[in-house]
Amino acid sequence: VAFAYGAHHCLGAAVARQAAVVTLDRLLARFPDHAVDPARGRFAPGGIVRRYESLPFVAEASA
Template identity: 55%
Template sequence: MLLSYGAANRDEREFGTDADSLDVGRNPARILSFSYGAHHCLGAAAARLQGRVVLEELLARFPDFVVDLDDMEFATGNYVRRPLNLCFSPR
């Protein structure tokens, strides 16, 4: 068994064929990002607030930006799944 944090919340059996997409409307009851119960992340509320503020500010400045998904490459590793490059431009 391999525990891969980078694969969290990307199971197509759970989230469908768009499991690898950012879906802010996804059912939070099935998302494991901040764990649950006794092990629930103490910083979860702060992280959600920061994410919301970042997205609101980004969309206020670039309301029609487009991310170039064709050239996106991801860093390899067991703990973090992040793009190596994230190119975007206003439409």
């Protein structure tokens, strides 16, 4: 999610980021045996920000 910066900074950026954190926390709590394999991840092209383009994730729901 892009929120820009300076005069064009999104007023809801902090709320959106916090919502993403809460959502991920709750989602991962439902999958306690989750696993991420960063060795199989693929980085997005570009030299300024290093970020994953894909990151394999495996999970099984808890009972």
